[in-house]
Amino acid sequence: MSVWGTSPIENDDAADWLTDLEEDPSLDVLQETISEIVDSADTGDFDITECCNAVAAAEVLAELFGKPGKELLLEDASSVKLKGELNRMTVGNQEKLLTRAGAAVDYVLTDEEKSELRQVWEEDELDLDAWSVKMKALKSRLLEIRSRLQT
Numbered sequence: 001m002s003v004w005g006t007s008p009i010e011n012d013d014a015a016d017w018l019t020d021l022e023e024d025p026s027l028d029v030l031q032e033t034i035s036e037i038v039d040s041a042d043t044g045d046f047d048i049t050e051c052c053n054a055v056a057a058a059e060v061l062a063e064l065f066g067k068p069g070k071e072l073l074l075e076d077a078s079s080v081k082l083k084g085e086l087n088r089m090t091v092g093n094q095e096k097l098l099t100r101a102g103a104a105v106d107y108v109l110t111d112e113e114k115s116e117l118r119q120v121w122e123e124d125e126l127d128l129d130a131w132s133v134k135m136k137a138l139k140s141r142l143l144e145i146r147s148r149l150q151t
Contacts, residue, residue, distance in 0.1 A: 003120075006131040008059040008138060009073060013052035018073060021060065025078040027085040031097065033057040037104040044114070051108045051117035058101040058138055065098075067141040069134075091149055098149070102142040109135040 002012040009018060021029055037046055037054040046054075056073075063073055064082050074082070086094060108115045109132060112122070121128040 006121075006127060006134050007069060008055045008134065011052050013049045014056035017053040017056050018060070022075055022078050025074075025081045027082060027089075027097075030057045030061060030082075031100075034097070034100050034104045037107050038100050041103075041107050041111075041114075046108060046111070046115050046117070048116040048120065051115055054101075054104040055108055055117070055135070055138070058105050058142060061098065061101050062138060062141045062145065065145040067145055069138070095146055095149055098142050098146040102139050102146070105135055105139045105142070109139070 004010050009015060017033065033053045034057050036050045040046070059069055060073055060082075062068060064079065064086055072079075089097070108117055110118070112118060118128075121131045
């Protein structure tokens, strides 16, 4: 994995995933990507590609709900299509998706034994701290969105 920063999409795997999403924007892609982590949390390790992709999917989801990171990731046409799909979901299903995205970020961030991405960041304590701050901020944005939906 080539990494050029600590943000959720500043690595080759996430950038490739985002390119694929732009070519075929679908909430199914986001849900499947997040599920790869959440559904295997009790059964196996999370390889680095799965981790990077799940974090990128969570970041895209935050953007779609109006809480992006420092820069927008999606092109306008993809954003419009994905927001349309989100708007057709019930609020309950939106909450469930946000909860699962937050759980995926949490697993990637905190599981020292299973998260290959965390293991890579652990090789440099300063980078680990910077990456952790960004992952926690992403998780916080997802929680804020979910809370907003519940009101």
